[in-house]
Amino acid sequence: MIERSGLACGAIETGHAPGSEVEMLEGLPPNDATHVMRLSAPEREARRVADFLAEHFDPAEVAVANFEQPDGSWAIELYAGEAFDAELLRELVTIAAGAEMAAQVSFHAIEQTDWVASSLEGLAPVRVGSFIVHGSHDRARVPTNAIGIEIEAALAFGTGHHGTTQGCLAAIADMAKLGTPRRILDVGTGTGVLAIAAARQFRRPVVASDLDDVAVKTARENARFNGAGPFVTLHLAAGVDAMSVKAGAPYDLILANILLPPLKRLARPVRPLLAPGGWLVLSGLLPNHANAALAAYRAQGLKLVRRRDIDGWTSLILSATGAAPRREDIY
Structure with a gap:
């Protein structure tokens, strides 16, 4: 929904395990999320499931993440502010990737956390043209001829990364x-x-x-x-x-x-x-x-x-x- 445009701005890097590659996060960043659905799958199936679920849910209500894990497998995670309909989720995964994959879906309650802060730990400055987007720890690395923009972790997103x-x-x-x-x-x-x-x-x-x-x-x-x-x-x-x-x-x-x-x-x-x-x-x-x-x-x-x-x-x-x-x- 455009009414949530500031939080549904496409994608951010998540705070998952080091070495993981985030492919997409559609919808709200889960700072207010209380429930998560998780599923691991080969890359092809993971992309298909993530795309299918992203099309099914309103991004103002559910965030869909798809990322590579350190062991080479891929994960799909859905975040929401209330408990998921487990039967519906498994039915959707069955449509996208089959019943065997749907049987592996798990649901968890999560504590609220500023996980955007975690996602920024260790991120290097990003340079685009004359702009350098950085955290406070890299303030000294901004050249005098560049436009430095210092963005710290917050409960909204857009870090330049x-x-x-x-x-x-x-x-x-x-x-x-x-x-x-x-x-x-x-x-x-x-x-x-x-x-x-x-x-x-x-x-x-x-x-x-x-x-x-x-x-x-x-x-x-x-x-x-x-x-x-x-x-x-x-x-x-x-x-x-x-x-x-x-x-x-x-x-x-x-x-x-x-x-x-x-x-x-x-x-x-x-x-x-x-x-x-x-x-x-x-x-x-x-x-x-x-x-x-x-x-x-x-x-x-x-x-x-x-x-x-x-x-x-x-x-x-x-x-x-x-x-x-x-x-x-x-x-």
């Missing part, structure tokens, strides 16, 4: 080569990393929205700490329908790093907010979701400017013309 966030940062760097957008919007801001990057790069007003109050508070604190506070205005708002978001339109750069279902629902209401010659950046997409997202936005008269694939995730830059904006359009 995932391909979805990196794709958006790269799009901001692309825009910087062409000129300076007058107005910028970040839909589903999470930690505020993209809003901060845009504000630091362009020194222009950025409107950032999220329905989750933890995300809004986190993003506001991060913006202040990173010297972007005067430029970033945070709104506790659902999608782009709030008057506080519409009031800033038209936007020359709109960033939406969420998931395919809310991105598709966003297509119609966000189109009037995009300035002539402006860019709309979509992320949080698996490669096989890109065409579905493009179809929704092409129906609104937008065309593909550039597609970028990073670490198994796809980011799209769209405009009304399918071309880079002219400098006079964005100054």
Whole structure:
């Protein structure tokens, strides 16, 4: 649901065992989760089950994680704030991978924890263009000619370490080569990393929205700490329908790093907010979701400017013309 856009922004790295490779996490990060479903399977079956379950559940209610384990097998985990319907889950897994696989499904109650904090331990700084996203322990490693963005663990996410966030940062760097957008919007801001990057790069007003109050508070604190506070205005708002978001339109750069279902629902209401010659950046997409997202936005008269694939995730830059904006359009 787009109403949870700040927390359903595609993917984050999980705090699983060292050496595990996270392939996807669709839906809410499980900071408020109380129950988890687990299943181990070969990679092919794990991907199929994870994709099937992600399509079945509302990402505002259930997070689906799929990752490689240290022993080479793959795991599927579902997180939710209430107990799962075990019979339903086993039936769905049976449809996706057979009864033998469904019999291996297990259910557990979990304690609430800030597992985003665990996921950040030991992560190296990430550089995208002139941006370096880092934790406090790497503050001294940021060159003076780079735009350092310090993001610590929080109950919202967007640390710069995932391909979805990196794709958006790269799009901001692309825009910087062409000129300076007058107005910028970040839909589903999470930690505020993209809003901060845009504000630091362009020194222009950025409107950032999220329905989750933890995300809004986190993003506001991060913006202040990173010297972007005067430029970033945070709104506790659902999608782009709030008057506080519409009031800033038209936007020359709109960033939406969420998931395919809310991105598709966003297509119609966000189109009037995009300035002539402006860019709309979509992320949080698996490669096989890109065409579905493009179809929704092409129906609104937008065309593909550039597609970028990073670490198994796809980011799209769209405009009304399918071309880079002219400098006079964005100054």
